[in-house]
Amino acid sequence: MASRFDSLIQRTIPAFRNKRMTLGTSSVGFVPTMGALHEGHLSLVREAREKNDIVVSSIFVNPTQFGPSEDFDKYPQQLQEDARMLEELGVDIIFAPNKDEMYTDNHTTKVMPEIFETTAEGKSRPGFFTGVATVVTKLLNVVQPTNAYFGQKDAVQCCVIRRIVEDLNIPTNVVIMPTVRESDGLAMSSRNAYLMPEERLIAPVVFKSLLAGEQAWLDNDKQASAEEIVAEVQKVLNQEPMVNEVQYVSVDSNINMLPIDSVGPEGCCLSLALKCGEVRLIDNIVFGAIR
Ligand code: AMP
Numbered sequence: 001m002a003s004r005f006d007s008l009i010q011r012t013i014p015a016f017r018n019k020r021m022t023l024g025t026s027s028v029g030f031v032p033t034m035g036a037l038h039e040g041h042l043s044l045v046r047e048a049r050e051k052n053d054i055v056v057s058s059i060f061v062n063p064t065q066f067g068p069s070e071d072f073d074k075y076p077q078q079l080q081e082d083a084r085m086l087e088e089l090g091v092d093i094i095f096a097p098n099k100d101e102m103y104t105d106n107h108t109t110k111v112m113p114e115i116f117e118t119t120a121e122g123k124s125r126p127g128f129f130t131g132v133a134t135v136v137t138k139l140l141n142v143v144q145p146t147n148a149y150f151g152q153k154d155a156v157q158c159c160v161i162r163r164i165v166e167d168l169n170i171p172t173n174v175v176i177m178p179t180v181r182e183s184d185g186l187a188m189s190s191r192n193a194y195l196m197p198e199e200r201l202i203a204p205v206v207f208k209s210l211l212a213g214e215q216a217w218l219d220n221d222k223q224a225s226a227e228e229i230v231a232e233v234q235k236v237l238n239q240e241p242m243v244n245e246v247q248y249v250s251v252d253s254n255i256n257m258l259p260i261d262s263v264g265p266e267g268c269c270l271s272l273a274l275k276c277g278e279v280r281l282i283d284n285i286v287f288g289a290i291r
Pocket residue numbers: 032033034035039040041043044149150151152153154177178179180181187188189190
């Protein structure tokens with residue numbers, strides 16, 4: 001069915017490239033997403049709009065980054081509503097390919113950022129970062145942006161992308177933007193829509209627990225062991241019975257997201273993943289960062 005966004009949305013790589021060519025050789029800002037857009041995504045788009053001549057956003061629910069028991073089939077999809085928001089912010093092209101456009105029957109090449117499979121998030125979702133690295137490399141090759149924008153909300157993903165760009169000599173500048181939160185501290189996420197009302201009420205405990213971990217470090221003159229920090233986080237989470245599975249609480253180098261034993265004034269990234277009811281939530285904070 002025809003829609004008023006048909007000229008904004010490009011479904012194939014050749015159509016995208018044709019449209020891109022008509023816009024000339026100016027700077028291109030790129031915001032890759034899986035759609036179901038919220039203010040977190042839109043903050044990246046606004047930054048891209050401000051700093052580039054042309055803005056491209058992609059909407060693609062990437063099957064290779066979902067595990068067999070994950071939510072690929074029910075991931076929220078709302079292309080027309082997303083297109084309306086992106087048009088309003090002045091996006092020039094939305095690249096929204098289908099699965100067969102991105103992965104032909106002969107597709108075989110994978111980008112494997114092995115070390116990141118050993119991070120807490122990588123261990124929790126085997127194969128996830130290979131899926132992410134492969135699709136982001138493909139999207140960067142299709143779009144060829146000057147600047148690409150990603151959210152700190154997905155901390156390991158930020159490190160993976162910085163590595164891909166440097167290791168594979170991709171001529172794109174990677175820009176990391178702060179996590180956008182609801183007024184009660186819950187990090188915005190497309191998956192928050194899965195939360196039942198009573199789960200949504202207690203979900204801010206995730207951010208609260210991370211802040212308690214940071215406070216332990218601040219209270220001890222910016223010195224703490226990973227063990228002490230994790231214990232503070234757990235203490236807060238333990239008070240909330242609706243948190244039914246803490247998958248990890250991890251204290252990592254904020255450069256590469258690999259675990260560290262103790263944290264000094266240089267700080268760290270404290271991250272966690274848990275299940276609130278059936279919904280998996282992730283969040284992180286970088287110690288000492290202004291928020
Ligand atoms: P996704 O659609 O979940 O793949 O996210 C697309 C991009 O938006 C990624 O770079 C995410 O890190 C970023 N993003 C998602 N949620 C937030 C948020 N709450 N704040 C800032 N960026 C976000």
